[in-house]
Every structure is written in C-alpha cells, then in structure tokens.
Amino acid sequence: MFDVACLTRSLPSAAQDTVPTHRGRTAIGKGRMTMRVQIRSGCALLAAALVTGTGTLLGWSPRASAEPCADVEVVFARGTTERPGAGSVGNAFTEALRNQVGGKTVGLYPVNYPANHDWPTSVIGVNDAGNRIRQLAADCPDTKVVLGGFSQGAAVAQLVTADAPAIPPNSFAFGATTPLAADVADRVDAVVLFGKPNDRFLFLIGQPYVPVGAAFAAKTLDLCAINDPICSGGLDPVAHNLYTANGMVTEAATFAAARV
Numbered sequence: 001m002f003d004v005a006c007l008t009r010s011l012p013s014a015a016q017d018t019v020p021t022h023r024g025r026t027a028i029g030k031g032r033m034t035m036r037v038q039i040r041s042g043c044a045l046l047a048a049a050l051v052t053g054t055g056t057l058l059g060w061s062p063r064a065s066a067e068p069c070a071d072v073e074v075v076f077a078r079g080t081t082e083r084p085g086a087g088s089v090g091n092a093f094t095e096a097l098r099n100q101v102g103g104k105t106v107g108l109y110p111v112n113y114p115a116n117h118d119w120p121t122s123v124i125g126v127n128d129a130g131n132r133i134r135q136l137a138a139d140c141p142d143t144k145v146v147l148g149g150f151s152q153g154a155a156v157a158q159l160v161t162a163d164a165p166a167i168p169p170n171s172f173a174f175g176a177t178t179p180l181a182a183d184v185a186d187r188v189d190a191v192v193l194f195g196k197p198n199d200r201f202l203f204l205i206g207q208p209y210v211p212v213g214a215a216f217a218a219k220t221l222d223l224c225a226i227n228d229p230i231c232s233g234g235l236d237p238v239a240h241n242l243y244t245a246n247g248m249v250t251e252a253a254t255f256a257a258a259r260v
Helices: 004-010 042-052 087-098 119-139 152-161 199-204 237-241 248-257
Strands: 072-077 106-110 144-150 188-194 220-223
Touching: 072 087, 072 119, 072 152, 087 106, 087 144, 087 188, 087 248, 119 144, 119 152, 144 152, 152 188, 188 248, 220 248
Parallel strands: 072 106, 072 144, 144 188, 188 220
Antiparallel strands: none
16 A cells, blocks of 8 residues: 555645546556666575576566466455555455355465565566466466456556557556467456556656556456545545445455456
C-alpha cells in the first residue's frame, strides 16, 4: 500500500482535478528499472545453478512447484510495503474465489517483487508474473489463470497485460519487460485490479498512462473505492485500505468465478 497520507498532504486541491470513479477499465504505466547484483564468488553462483537447475543474476526467478496443477491459479501482486506474499487483498480475494468455484482447486502464486517505494523495481514483478503465466501455459494447460494486484501490485498486473506499442519510451517498463504472446495471453481468464494508481499519481512519479492490452480489456475488472486517493480524485487515505471490507473483494471473486 502507498503512503497515502503523504500524497494527500501534497495534493490539497486534487479533488478538483480528477473526477472520482467507482470502477473502470483503465490502465497504468510503470516500468524501467536499474539493478546491480553482487556476486560474492563464481563458485557460489555455479553451485546455486547446479542445485536449482537455473541461474539468474536478477535474483527474482520464477518459483517451480512440485504440486499438481490446480484447476484455477491466482497470480497476485501485493501492495507497496506489504510483507512478501499475496498481501491482505490477494489472500482475501483468493479465499473468496475458492468459496465461489465449488469443488475446483484454487492455487495462489504471490508475485515475487520488492513492492517498495523504488518504483522502477516494479518491473521485476511484471516479469515474474509474466514468467509464471508462461510456465502455467506450458506445464498446466488446463489450469485457468486469474491475474490480479492491489495498489502498486495492480499497476504491476496491468503492465503484464500491456501491448508493446502502447509502452512509451519514458515508461519504466519500456525495453525492460516482455509482453505475453497471444496464445499465452489467451490463457488468462480474468484480471482483477484493486486501487490501481491513476493519472494523478502517475504524474507525481513521472510515468505515462499505459492502457490495458487489447486481448485483456473484456476480461478485466478495475475496482476503485470511493474517495481512494490513489485511484480516484478523492482524498480519504483510509479508503485505500478498505478493499477487504467494502465488498469489492467479493465482487471481484464473482467476476472471476464466472470466467473460470
């Protein structure tokens, strides 16, 4: 989740600049990152590669699982400063979805990324989520995929859907992410976004608007709580943290359940 109190202090007249929205199907741009990885020894790196079967200098590799393929898998990116995992909204959404899909099994993949205030690192999450979806498409062809995110995580999830020509050079994601191939994009059955940063917030971090990809528009639900200062023109910082209590988690689960 974001430091919304800081945002509201810096935008005393913002409510006049943007019309509040309850929900929509818009998108957001994020992106380019710079990373340095220190390798303590070539032997240690080689040993890690031998044990895991893969080597990556980014340190945010997709996580393999020996578990059988679930009927449905939720790929969810948490909000800023939430502990590693799917976050409060991701966990609540997954549980609500389980309650609406009968006897189907529902797995949860928490997107692996820093989720901190260093916004360029959000592309780590874009790449991790994209790689997980590619892995599911290859290894679990019958698994239904639901992509989602809260706050910064919603921006991450949206960028996973973005069409390459729509990502401008001033986006963090430009040249740093790989859009999903058409056949892989078709494997995503629903996208749910909670409290996704709007144009006002994007302006503050110097980022452009990037729309939801054409292949995902019809299967995306973009939810914004009334007066949430991150996704609407409102200035109520409490509203940004009410998605698990305001009925929107259940609404999103109903949307996704109808598509899986």
